Amino acid sequence: MNNPPLIDVSFVQFINDLPAESVSNPIYYKLYSSLSDIPAISIRIRAKVLYPFNLLLENLVSMIDCSLLPRQSVLIDKILAGRIYMLYPMKFRLFNETLANTEIMSSVDVPTINFDPVQANSTSPHGQYTMFHQAYKQLHSLVHELSRSKYDRLWLAQYLGMYSIDQDGPYRDSISCICDDICSTRLPLFILCPNRRTNSGRNRDRWISNVFPSNKSIPDPIKKIYRFIAQLMGMATRKKHYLDFKFPGFLWKQLVRDQITIEDIEAIDI
Template identity: 70%
Template sequence: ASSNTTYTMFNQAYEQLHNNAHITFRKEYDQVWRAQYLAMHSTDQGGPFRDSVTCICSDICSTRLSLFILCPNGRTNSGLNDDRWIPNIFPPNESIPNRIKKQYQFIGQLMGMAIRKKHYLYLKFSSLLWKQLVREQITIEDIENIDVQSFTMINEMEKTIKQNNSSIDTNEFLSSILDELRFEVVSSNGQTYELVPNGKHIPIAISNFKDY
């Protein structure tokens, strides 16, 4: 981990609390840890604890950690929800490092603690992520709400196909757009992944556009 990550409030809390969080976060008292700031010698009666929770949430939704990234709308400064954060993307053919998994688990334990203790966690996650956490159905609109640019071209092509399904001019127009596309996608972190095996070599055509 970089020095910036090491000295975040989240990392300090994780290192000191994650091993026993499944026990300590379930205890009856509201304040499940005591926070002590350097150069502050007062007893933690709740103020430093609440401030530490706020700082932890701020770290989670920031570039100080690599657990979450700003949604595409935020990075392109377009559309709605440009201040929402989504989980970072990891290559599908590689396993997620165990430490990263444990840090995600720790965030879940913080959420559970907050629900039980009625603490407020200011986590700027997208609605898509919240829906996944409560097992609600994900819709196309949920994705479009955080990545409007990815849907602009698709929506325009679908609209054109519906309006002029058999037009020669339409076919030529679509072919000119589809010519450079392949069965691959650019993820939210800017990496390109194949949608199907060998997808980078499969061109998009009018005949397979719906599959794409």
């Protein structure tokens, strides 16, 4: 209900079309089970409040620094806590503006990355021959700039020995192979969730960050690889690419600074 087509045309008309009975209307709200038992007039009143709230919030957001971390600004913390009340069109507009404002003109051309699929299928210590590591070795010094460029893709994929011409097929295939490597035992970056290791509960196919000794810092080479994965995520966000990362909900929540609940933990560790 956060993004009906009518909102972009006329919010007033959208409000007027909502039921106004003093009882619930489960038929009208059949697609929104959480609203099916609430009196229809109450939903309508809430919608009337949310619209001016979003207008005020949109004017406010343009004047503040949204890059501040939690607990660095009381105002930012309040806005983050209330973001569930932001209408989708506003979120989408702010999101696209952020992407446009952080885009840069790249000083380098799109590189050609040579992938050796035969070598990638061979056993190697710490996954050094995987498609992921092949991409990392050739891209890690360029990805920060390329991931924020206007290019449609981050690299051109050349499969050695296959005489492939990258018309988007090899590029997308290389991304799929990289994702498969990341969520696998071929690399020491992520491990299967507890539910998979105990063969119980839900979400047994989810992968979580590897566990490192608490009395030691994560080695710098590993940190750089994790950063590279984050940059791939940024690239996918900008270019509308799909990355098949099998991460649990609480990991995604951490990335967007959302609060993790006990239910999130139980989803992969009962």
